[in-house]
Amino acid sequence: MSAHALDKDLDAVAVSARAELVRAIGLSGAWDADPGWRAAFASVPRHLFVPYYYVGVEGGYERLWGGSPDPRIRERWLRGVYADVPLATRLRDGELVSSSSQPSLMARMLAELRVADGARVLEIGAGTGYNAALLAHRLGDALITTVDLEPEITESARTHLAAAGYRPTVVTGDGSRGVPEHAPYDRIIATCALTSIPRAWPAQCSPGARILAPLATGLIALTVHDATHAEGTFLNTAAYFVPLRGTEPAVPGEIPHRPGDHELLRFLLTLTHGTLAPQDARDLWEQEGRPGRERYGITLADEQAWAWLDAPEGSHAWPLR
Template identity: 40%
Template structure:
């Protein structure tokens, strides 16, 4: 029979292997964050997760214990909360967590607000680095914050865990030197900008990439995107928010040749541009033996849908020509030199939030909530 001590010892060995994997990959370079990942027990924050079929994989079940312990110490995201069958919370992939934490450019004594408590694991890493009193984490549902508070305590950390709408931040403990969002934002709430110190910044997935957004005034900010992608669940503002849109009926109109090849929808740089220019897309893919797309369905909450077939033809239905909009952005992507996220920036004020390419007065797209 495995005791709690045996489990902790086994987990510590596997955690050390995971940390070395992150170091070897270049995802974890700061010794202070390496210490946090080595000391904070992820398995205490993720006592179970749901597999792709929705089955609960837990350390309490002898039949799934080994699968659980292995997955918790792999570099992979794990779905930890479902609402009506849909994934609504997860434990992020450790490599992207390390990337984000290092991108925060933390110094001793800084105060941090985290949007998206999730399992509490990221807050535990922050609390290990900065101390409990300097960390606040917020999430929308007590079904998430209650267990997160308990799991944080199991790791020996007690930052402030609050239930509320993250878009309003938590002004009671403001100002913050850093605000980190572990959920995707469609726009940057001005309330968060107001809660930053003068030299503070927000680190958040905006679209499908990370943006570091510096306060320039009480309700103004400007920032730049970091290289690489960042795929997160959207910020939820209420118990019924954040549910994926149901797929509309498939188009039955005759197909037409597509100017957008199937290979392009697997290009992370192009997908970032789409996440800004045509937000709210939900995708399904047809994959070949090498797991490369040969076809796809894509739709938006307004009921627009397009279906790309393996023969390169596409059909569309709904209130707008969705695939035509994607083709237009693909033309932009090609004519501008296939830009990655690090060629983009964002300017925020009370009138508008605008993502731009190469320069603030360059080609741009207005963000909408």
């Protein structure tokens, strides 16, 4: 049995579990900024996009598969699919290379994307195809493009999307280069961690477009002013994603964290890694009242890119690597 052909008992479990997930996301406040996403999460069956996933066990990972001959494992797989947690979907040499993000974080990001009817969206990081399906449900297949570097990922995402009844454009390619043949975009959303914002993205956007991307354990929301200028601030939420493949690691080198470091200090250490000495970052964080993520921002202007605290031209600014 595949994840696409649940037995009758599990089908009822899926309906119930999806309804409970939607309720949990609503209670979290994730889509308060745009409740229109509730219908997408209520309609798109996540289990069609995650036929198997891995859970951590002592000494490694256990694979849970919807096609297991053991009905107890199938039910465990299904209930796990609809838990509000990220799911490890692909491993390579014991390392996570792809995942299905935590649904409430996906809902928060989609709400913060601030889409309107007719918006053309580019998703960087196809993953399982689930996020593209949510976008396609809300906006329509023709307006959604998703890209991933790995052919096996785009092939499986395309298969999952078709099984669920969605056919957005799925492209195999380097997401850091965007997908110029389908530009211009009104929104770009990345579901993989970055060290900087690729210059190709604003250049493929319409003026006034919004770019939302994970960076330095946070989420940066940029407004595009023109092809070479974009600026914005971080949301106040933490975000941890698999790095964008085809680029340098999302956290280059060793970040000098200390046991007991505050999570917001670790964000600043990561944001300023290689451009501000760790002790200077610690001193700044204390002197400025332990600022949250929402006080930081990023500016792209011509060939320069920098992060800043409180103001783009203020006294605390650092080049992005």
